[in-house]
Amino acid sequence: MRITAEKLKELAYSVLVSAGARAEDSKLVSDNLVESNLVGHDSHGVIRLPRYVKEIREGQINPRASLRIVKENPGSLVIDADWGFGQVAAAEAMTLAIDKASSAGVASAGIFNCNDVGRLGGYCTAAAERDCIGIMTVNDGAVYTKLVAPWGGISGALGTNPISAAVPMGLAPPLCADFATSVLAGGKIEVARKRGEELPVGCIIDALGRPSTNPEDFFASPPGALLPLGGAVAGHKGFALGLIVDILSGALSGSGCSGAGERYAQGVFILVIRIAAFTPLEEFIERASRLVENTKASPKADGISEILIPGEPEWSEKEKRLREGIIIEKATWADIVQTAGEVGVHGDWK
């Protein structure tokens, strides 16, 4: 199934509104999901729409939530998201932090009582588009999302605890990093399983702690675990990074750290740095651009045609998909159409 971004947004919007969400929230969430499809991260795209509708029905998502700032300082704020859409809370928190950073220099926000915020890179990019460096980390406190083994351990103790950062690069698109602090993101194992493919060596262990390349070992009962970034040689570094992300996102926000409760709850930490508070923007961009240029000019490994900077693959994928449309896998499309039908949205989306 190939569909334009505009049509896909329309569909997602209609489904969310019909499921009981506010018009402005539905717009924000559907734009966010389709943006993930556009940049090539289909795992964070409209594939999540049926889940969100189900979560509204089950009371996990409150479609009429009211955000509330519960604590505030010149450079910090904490938001109770009232169990609304994570995207709405994250976008608002990022905007407020950018505003605060404009006078304080840097500013930070925490969010609790929050649902899935989707892909992180987009929020950080919004900060970069306002001449700031945006940094964001997320954890979730549910027992069943403890997927990543600690260094020296063989069972999941932490979530995949992602981190994202975006940096303005002048006329070029922002540099945008966005990655799980495990060797692989959880979704990659799901994809390999569905396709019957092996995983690369060094990503997961089975329930007995033995290295495995078989995605089934990860989903078995008792389950295997993901290894922290760094794997067998330097997994203590990924483990440390995962703990820091967990503490920033879960302990500081008040949302709770990995394994804290039964309910799915994303904790969010946002940091915004106004570049001009440190150095003239043009000079900053000159320094950062020279670093990127020097790096891209490095001698390449065999089979590598270009050294890509974080964010570059996403920007070229977006250009392509805006032009050629977004391909949705058959099973995903069937789920979406069924969900749409359930909330009374019918139509010819081809």
Next chain:
Amino acid sequence: MRITAEKLKELAYSVLVSAGARAEDSKLVSDNLVESNLVGHDSHGVIRLPRYVKEIREGQINPRASLRIVKENPGSLVIDADWGFGQVAAAEAMTLAIDKASSAGVASAGIFNCNDVGRLGGYCTAAAERDCIGIMTVNDGAVYTKLVAPWGGISGALGTNPISAAVPMGLAPPLCADFATSVLAGGKIEVARKRGEELPVGCIIDALGRPSTNPEDFFASPPGALLPLGGAVAGHKGFALGLIVDILSGALSGSGCSGAGERYAQGVFILVIRIAAFTPLEEFIERASRLVENTKASPKADGISEILIPGEPEWSEKEKRLREGIIIEKATWADIVQTAGEVGVHGDWK
């Protein structure tokens, strides 16, 4: 050579004063170096004393430097370190950022015209001891410290760009992470070379980009390169992290990014988060402590007796070395004694 921390501090202090440094700076730098020895990071300890004396003599370190705040906001500041000791500038910047965070909630500092700051963990721990989360990143802009290959590249383009974070844990010592964003820290390769040992698989490549375990390949001419954290499977993540550290430390501070110049220059980025600006301190510590307890209680891999939290190995090493003294390798001790003699410090340090 075994020596007590107190005697080693005395020796380092006398050497620095005799080399022309101010008394208060000499105290701070010698305490900092010996603290690195105490916590087990000898690569960042008094082994650096001869280098510092040489750098004073050659004009790289200005022993009479005056720090200057060149830019300031309620939550941010930038310090020109006037090419003084990095330790003096970093300690002062951390103190000022902690003070600013007490009213702003979070605060950040950049440092430029700065020499080696030594081990990062100690500065972050100082923030943790004042009920803040302390985060610090460092790069250096000298061409000859481009040691880490970009993802897809085969030559050094970035420094090892370390990152550190410390978190208060109530009655327990702070959690303290401190690691290079390459698979290995540069010093580890030097150590393996001196001892004639092989490196683990997946840490370095030779000048042609071939995987190697021979430290000589790294130091050859043309040189090999370190791989970014994540290695062959997930090196794009370590590469992204290294770029972000480089940009925060070098582009934001004004010090310059990796490869920007001929002179050794550390750029520093500091972030301080006052926990009580987000959540009551006791609740924060309860959440973070439960995460640590759950993680430590995870089933262990074969041969692992305890899952260690970042900072734990350092705390137990410090206890041991405070009790038993610090062992300095013969060659290092000879260098130190020779340096001491050159600046007119003589004595029986046994």
